[in-house]
Amino acid sequence: MIASALALVLASTCLNAIAEQKQQLGPWEAHYVLVPTSFLKPDIAARYEITRGRDRAMLNISVLDEAGNAVAVEITGTIINLLSQRQPIDFREVREGPAIYYLAQVKHTDREVLRFEVDITPPDGSDRRLKFQQKMYWDGR
Numbered sequence: 301m302i303a304s305a306l307a308l309v310l311a312s313t314c315l316n317a318i319a320e321q322k323q324q325l326g327p328w329e330a331h332y333v334l335v336p337t338s339f340l341k342p343d344i345a346a347r348y349e350i351t352r353g354r355d356r357a358m359l360n361i362s363v364l365d366e367a368g369n370a371v372a373v374e375i376t377g378t379i380i381n382l383l384s385q386r387q388p389i390d391f392r393e394v395r396e397g398p399a400i401y402y403l404a405q406v407k408h409t410d411r412e413v414l415r416f417e418v419d420i421t422p423p424d425g426s427d428r429r430l431k432f433q434q435k436m437y438w439d440g441r
Contacts, residue, residue, distance in 0.1 A: 323432070332361045333360050336437075350405060355407055355410075359416070361375065362402070365422075370401070371423055373402075375402050376419050380417065409438075410438040413436075
């Protein structure tokens with residue numbers, strides 16, 4: 301129910317500003333979205349222990365099996381800026397009913413391009429890597 305509430309909040313507040321993305325990792329489908337934390341209502345941010353701010357974003361990743369069911373995974377990651385400086389990503393697993401997803405906070409500067417490398421080990425024990433890049437903006441400019 302809370303996952304539905306979070307999805308509804310995200311969809312209703314920023315439908316055109318953000319879009320969920322996905323990558324096929326063998327038989328697994330990784331869905332990810334990077335959302336400015338200022339888009340989250342204060343009570344939702346507090347519930348998920350997310351710090352709101354114009355220089356912060358929330359990364360949400362979920363992995364689905366071939367039947368579309370959420371699966372628990374081992375997940376680690378790194379953020380790399382254009383100067384090749386690396387910062388580890390600290391994920392927190394959230395389970396709500398059948399939903400399983402992994403949240404992390406990302407601090408960034410305005411107009412900063414960040415590369416994300418996320419290592420995912422699904423239930424079959426295979427190692428998969430989710431890679432994407434995103435230009436980050438401060439909210440409220």
